[in-house]
Amino acid sequence: MTQAPAAGGRPATTLAGPSESLADFFRNHPERRYIMFGGKGGLGKTTFSAATGYWLARQGKRVLVFSVDPQASLSDIFQADIFGKGPVKVMDNLWAQEIDADRHIREYQDEVRAKILDMYGLDKVPEEIEDYIAAASAEPAMEESAIFDSVVDILSEGEYDYYIYDLVPLGHALYYLSMAKVYDEWIGKITHLREEMREYEEVAARMRREKEVAEDQILGELQYIRQRINAASRILTDRERTAFFFVLIPEQMILLDTARAAGMFARFDVPIAGYIVNRVLPDSLQDQDIPTYLRNRMEMQRGQLAQIDRDFGDSVLARVPELERDVTGLEMIERVAALMYGNGA
Ligand SMILES: Nc1ncnc2c1ncn2[C@@H]1O[C@H](COP(=O)(O)OP(=O)(O)OP(=O)(O)O)[C@@H](O)[C@H]1O
Numbered sequence: 488m489t490q491a492p493a494a495g496g497r498p499a500t501t502l503a504g505p506s507e508s509l510a511d512f513f514r515n516h517p518e519r520r521y522i523m524f525g526g527k528g529g530l531g532k533t534t535f536s537a538a539t540g541y542w543l544a545r546q547g548k549r550v551l552v553f554s555v556d557p558q559a560s561l562s563d564i565f566q567a568d569i570f571g572k573g574p575v576k577v578m579d580n581l582w583a584q585e586i587d588a589d590r591h592i593r594e595y596q597d598e599v600r601a602k603i604l605d606m607y608g609l610d611k612v613p614e615e616i617e618d619y620i621a622a623a624s625a626e627p628a629m630e631e632s633a634i635f636d637s638v639v640d641i642l643s644e645g646e647y648d649y650y651i652y653d654l655v656p657l658g659h660a661l662y663y664l665s666m667a668k669v670y671d672e673w674i675g676k677i678t679h680l681r682e683e684m685r686e687y688e689e690v691a692a693r694m695r696r697e698k699e700v701a702e703d704q705i706l707g708e709l710q711y712i713r714q715r716i717n718a719a720s721r722i723l724t725d726r727e728r729t730a731f732f733f734v735l736i737p738e739q740m741i742l743l744d745t746a747r748a749a750g751m752f753a754r755f756d757v758p759i760a761g762y763i764v765n766r767v768l769p770d771s772l773q774d775q776d777i778p779t780y781l782r783n784r785m786e787m788q789r790g791q792l793a794q795i796d797r798d799f800g801d802s803v804l805a806r807v808p809e810l811e812r813d814v815t816g817l818e819m820i821e822r823v824a825a826l827m828y829g830n831g832a
């Protein structure tokens with residue numbers, strides 16, 4: 488374990504040993520099979536998820552890279568139509584999957600509707616209840632719950648050696664972790680909605696007859712959701728099997744945000760493996776005839792890279808250069824993998 492004094496003075500303990508490279512990390516911690524790349528929007532999470540999947544697959548591991556991001560960014564990077572299609576094989580040993588969360592929510596709504604119809608022997612869901620279903624499933628917790636469900640389903644299949652979870656930007660991932668709290672608030676709101684619902688006399692009269700059954704069913708549903716949420720956050724915070732990598736770039740604001748987020752993640756007990764610095768302007772540019780603005784940017788990056796060394800030191804597992812184009816397609820992914828993990832084995 489390395490103590491990295493994060494900017495702001497708060498030490499964030501990481502799993503990386505002294506001078507461990509990213510490749511060493513995977514070799515030294517074979518039990519860590521749930522891999523996540525976190526960071527602010529657009530810094531390289533999807534790129535590194537894909538490149539890590541590629542590298543592990545080339546080592547002979549069976550790997551699934553998956554995301555719940557509606558942006559379908561895995562489809563972009565692998566240049567394949569993956570969204571909502573289950574695990575799609577992109578090369579030997581490597582599968583990619585993009586979950587269609589909206590579809591899961593719709594399926595869930597349909598399920599609730601069917602249950603209500605069944606429970607009350609109705610042909611058609613009364614409008615008030617339709618509103619209630621719509622309101623309940625518009626809750627952020629509902630969306631998260633649908634996502635959690637799919638994530639738990641994927642992870643509990645146990646078919647792969649590695650699961651790489653291509654995360655949404657940081658703020659959202661943090662939100663994910665504070666789910667228990669959000670969930671409690673959600674129950675509060677639902678209870679309130681249920682009370683309001685009773686005001687609709689006509690519906691209430693119909694329901695009174697089977698009130699107890701209805702309450703038990705809904706409560707059962709809530710308890711089920713709570714279990715799923717707990718199962719998903721247990722994986723995210725699994726001390727033995729999870730490794731969470733922070734992606735950052737050499738810019739002051741990003742450094743500050745990363746240090747702050749690392750502190751918060753540590754408080755939620757997320758096992759932080761280490762940091763990966765992306766988009767480093769290559770030193771070789773220095774000797775070339777380059778425009779002043781680029782020279783200035785390099786100077787600025789040098790300052791930030793020195794700061795990163797002071798703040799994160801040995802916890803920085805890789806530095807990846809700025810490339811001349813976006814990373815899409817297996818050839819570019821291979822190149823990034825070589826830059827992250829080295830060309831050997
Ligand atoms: N080292 C690099 N050199 C050049 N382009 C890069 C590099 N790393 C990432 N990119 C490009 O930057 C863009 C953002 O990267 P990526 O999609 O991996 O970020 P992200 O963190 O997953 O974003 P989001 O938060 O939106 O999910 C992509 O177009 C990607 O190809």
Ligand SMILES: [Mg+2]
Nearest residue numbers: 532533560654
């Ligand atoms: Mg992404």
